[in-house]
Amino acid sequence: MHSILSFLNPDLPEDKILLEDFNSKIQFKSFQKGRLLYRPGSRCNHLYFVQKGLVRASYFKKGKDVSCHFTKEGQVCTAIDAFFQRTPTQYQLEFLEDSDLVEISYSDLHELFERYPKFNNYGRELMIQEYGILVERLNHLQFYTAKERYAFFMEEHRDLFQRVSLGHIASYLGISQETLSRIRNNQ
Amino acid sequence: MHSILSFLNPDLPEDKILLEDFNSKIQFKSFQKGRLLYRPGSRCNHLYFVQKGLVRASYFKKGKDVSCHFTKEGQVCTAIDAFFQRTPTQYQLEFLEDSDLVEISYSDLHELFERYPKFNNYGRELMIQEYGILVERLNHLQFYTAKERYAFFMEEHRDLFQRVSLGHIASYLGISQETLSRIRNNQ
């Protein structure tokens, strides 16, 4: 079973049906490191579950590439607002490692929403999760120094630090690469 | 009809039913300036539509009262994450003016979600809207100077500037009150 659907209990007949239905709609896809999942302006017609690998979301701002999201195994990956709003995304999604994804289309997902009351809150749940992450980032940016933000990141995502380049993390944290380098080494 | 439900077409029989159902579930409430809708730690069991008035959401951070949201007439008001997650809110909601609200309970809203497919996306829509606002605030905080953020705010919410004290706006923008005062007067 996909960790995403861990709220289901396959012993319950109704959940089993949901699960089978879900399985009939998904596809497995693999991508190589460096490939792009979306470019700015793309339509986001699918939701992805990362089974293996790492995806970086970013956008261009004042001539610089700014990271805004990292998605690793076990997490859901798409441009969440564009996906649910059916608008082109402003982000670029890029694989930082060779990755395996599970793909489901917007329309199939909606069929599941309508068919299974239990599944129905799922989209909202996703949004709430992302919302929470954003609230925390805003909070950090507004009230904590670069050094503190680095410390928070290391607490929460130590593993990513090995897998993502310094510059990408710096822009994610809203710090210049030079400053992050100094912070990391000074102490 | 409530502007909130403007996506409905009362000429359609099915929308008419939805609307009647909705109307049977709501209550009208009035609050005086200075009163609190929620304190930190409150359960948010209701969603509110502001018909008249102004509500400020805030929280305490490092000994200071920090504004994070203003809700004026025509907008939806609650601690959106806490409401949908059924957890206590961390925010305080305070009326800055005498206000009239429409109230609907979480359980009644969910009944509507389950009863009307058309209404079902509504909760997600709400989340997406709030998400978008947050994305923009983060963007501003990360890339624009205090002066620029003030300019954005004035472009978008000039009316609020008359209705909200300088200190509240400053903390909302992530600027000290002194700096905002200087910005406002220097030019």
Add this chain to the structure above:
DNA sequence: CGTATAATTGACCCGGCTCAATTCCAGTGG
């Protein structure tokens, strides 16, 4: 092994914060 990309280090500067002192109001009571 050479070239390109990422990371480090130094020098310099400035936006915006803090602390402290006034000044400006709006509301209250005599």
Add this chain to the structure above:
DNA sequence: CCACTGGAATTGAGCCGGGTCAATTATACG
């Protein structure tokens, strides 16, 4: 109607976190 008072806004002085620019070094890849 005016004086008093507490909160909000303004203004000044001084400081520092973190940005930019530029040069150097480390790392990865064909």
